[in-house]
Amino acid sequence: MLLDPPEGHLSISTNPILEHIHRRLHFLANSFFSLMDEEEDQTHSLIRNLVNSTSARYNLHAMRTKYLGIILILSIFAVSSAAIAQTRLKKKWIREAMFYKKLPDGSVRCELCPRRCIIPEGERGYCQVRFNKGGVLYTMTYGNPAAVHIDPIEKKPFFHFLPGSKALSIATAGCNLRCNFCQNWQLSQTTPEYTRNYDLPPDSVVAIAKRTGCQVIAYTYSEPTIFYEYMYETAKLAHKAGIKNVMLTCGYIEPEPLRELAKYLDAIDIDLKGFSDDVYRYIGKGRLKYVLRTAKVAKEAGLWIEITYLVIPTLSDSEEQIRRMARWVVENLGDTVPVHFLRFYPHYKLTNLPPTPVSTLERAIQIAKEEGLKFVYIGNVPGHPAENTYCPRSGKVAIRRRGFFLIENKVDKNGYVKECGERLPGVWK
Numbered sequence: 001m002l003l004d005p006p007e008g009h010l011s012i013s014t015n016p017i018l019e020h021i022h023r024r025l026h027f028l029a030n031s032f033f034s035l036m037d038e039e040e041d042q043t044h045s046l047i048r049n050l051v052n053s054t055s056a057r058y059n060l061h062a063m064r065t066k067y068l069g070i071i072l073i074l075s076i077f078a079v080s081s082a083a084i085a086q087t088r089l090k091k092k093w094i095r096e097a098m099f100y101k102k103l104p105d106g107s108v109r110c111e112l113c114p115r116r117c118i119i120p121e122g123e124r125g126y127c128q129v130r131f132n133k134g135g136v137l138y139t140m141t142y143g144n145p146a147a148v149h150i151d152p153i154e155k156k157p158f159f160h161f162l163p164g165s166k167a168l169s170i171a172t173a174g175c176n177l178r179c180n181f182c183q184n185w186q187l188s189q190t191t192p193e194y195t196r197n198y199d200l201p202p203d204s205v206v207a208i209a210k211r212t213g214c215q216v217i218a219y220t221y222s223e224p225t226i227f228y229e230y231m232y233e234t235a236k237l238a239h240k241a242g243i244k245n246v247m248l249t250c251g252y253i254e255p256e257p258l259r260e261l262a263k264y265l266d267a268i269d270i271d272l273k274g275f276s277d278d279v280y281r282y283i284g285k286g287r288l289k290y291v292l293r294t295a296k297v298a299k300e301a302g303l304w305i306e307i308t309y310l311v312i313p314t315l316s317d318s319e320e321q322i323r324r325m326a327r328w329v330v331e332n333l334g335d336t337v338p339v340h341f342l343r344f345y346p347h348y349k350l351t352n353l354p355p356t357p358v359s360t361l362e363r364a365i366q367i368a369k370e371e372g373l374k375f376v377y378i379g380n381v382p383g384h385p386a387e388n389t390y391c392p393r394s395g396k397v398a399i400r401r402r403g404f405f406l407i408e409n410k411v412d413k414n415g416y417v418k419e420c421g422e423r424l425p426g427v428w429k
C-alpha cells in the first residue's frame with residue numbers, strides 16, 4: 001500500500017513503509033552486531049539473514065529465544081519511525097540528476113559513476129540516492145547535508161594545499177561503494193530519509209564559508225560523487241566568491257562528470273583502499289582501474305592531487321601492492337604527488353583485523369621513497385615524525401604538524417621554504 005506523502009514532501013519508494021522497516025532493521029542490526037561477542041556468530045548470521053529478507057519472511061521460531069525480545073523492540077521501533085522518515089525528505093532536496101540517459105522501456109542509465117546503473121521505473125541505483133520516477137532520474141541529495149563541520153585542511157588530508165586553512169566540510173548520506181571498514185558508515189551506508197539533514201542550499205553553504213572565514217569548502221566524509229549536483233552548484237558559487245573547492249573521493253566517478261566539475265575544483269584527494277582488484281572486490285565491490293582513471297583525469301584537468309592509501313593488515317599491506325602503487329603514482333601522476341599512508345582501525349563490519357602496526361606504515365613510506373616518491377606521510381598516528389613535510393634540499397622540517405594541526409610552517413605564500421629557498425610543490429595561496 002502506498003502512503004500519500006505529506007504536502008511539500010515526496011515519497012519515492014514504491015512501498016515506503018516496508019522499505020523503511022527493512023532499512024531500519026538492517027541499520028540497527030549492524031549496530032547491534034558490532035557490540036556482540038564473536039562466539040555468537042551462528043546466531044548473528046541467522047538474525048542477519050532474517051533482517052536481510054523482507055519483513056514478510058521473518059521466521060521468528062528459528063531464532064534463539066534470548067534474542068526474541070530484542071528483535072521485537074527493534075521491529076516496533078522500525079514501524080513507529082517509518083512515518084517520521086517519510087517526512088524527512090523535502091521536495092526541494094530532490095532534483096533531476098545530471099549525466100543520465102533515458103532508455104526506450106522507461107528505465108534510465110545513470111552515467112555518473114562507473115557502475116552505470118540501469119534503473120527501472122520506481123527503482124533506485126546502487127548508491128540508493130538516485131531514483132527513476134516516470135523515466136526521469138532524480139537525486140535526493142541536493143541541499144541536505146547530514147554533516148557540516150569546520151575542519152583543518154590537514155584532516156582531509158591535504159598537506160600541500162593551504163596549510164592551516166579552515167575547510168567547511170559537508171556531506172550528505174550515501175555512497176557508491178560499500179566498504180566494510182567505512183569509518184563514516186552511519187552516513188555513507190544509509191540514505192537521506194534516515195539521517196538528520198540540514199537545509200542548506202548551495203548559496204547558504206558559500207555564505208557560511210564566508211562568515212566563518214573558511215578559505216576552502218571540502219566535499220567529504222561520505223562519497224561526494226553521489227551528491228554531485230549539490231557539490232557542482234556549490235563549487236560554482238564558491239569559485240565565483242573566491243573560495244577554493246576540494247573533493248575527497250574514492251575515485252568512483254566517470255570522466256565526463258569529473259571534467260565538468262574540475263572547472264570549479266582546486267584539488268582532489270583520492271582514497272585508495274589497496275592496489276589490487278581483489279581488495280576492491282572484497283571490501284567495496286569495485287574495480288581499481290576506474291579509480292586510477294579518475295586520478296589520470298584529475299591530473300589532465302590540472303587539479304592538485306594528493307593520494308591516501310589505507311594500509312589494512314593482510315589486505316593492502318603487502319610490499320608488492322605498496323611498491324606497485326608507488327611506482328604507478330610516480331609514472332602516471334608524478335613523483336611530487338603527496339601520498340598519505342593511513343593507519344587502519346577496525347570499524348563497521350571489518351572488526352576482526354587489528355590496527356595497522358606502526359612499523360608496517362614506516363616500511364610503507366620507505367618502499368614509496370625507494371620507488372621515487374618525494375613526499376610521503378603517515379596518517380592516524382599523531383605525533384609521528386612522518387606527519388611533517390621535510391625540505392628535499394636541506395632535509396629539515398619545512399612544515400611541522402601534530403595530528404590534524406599545523407604547528408609550524410616555514411613555507412611562504414609562493415611555496416618557497418624560507419630558510420633555504422627550495423620550492424615545494426603544492427597550492428600555497
Ligand code: SF4
Nearest residue numbers: 110113116117125127
Ligand atoms: S551514481 Fe548511483 S545510480 Fe549512478 S551509476 Fe553510480 S551507483 Fe548507480
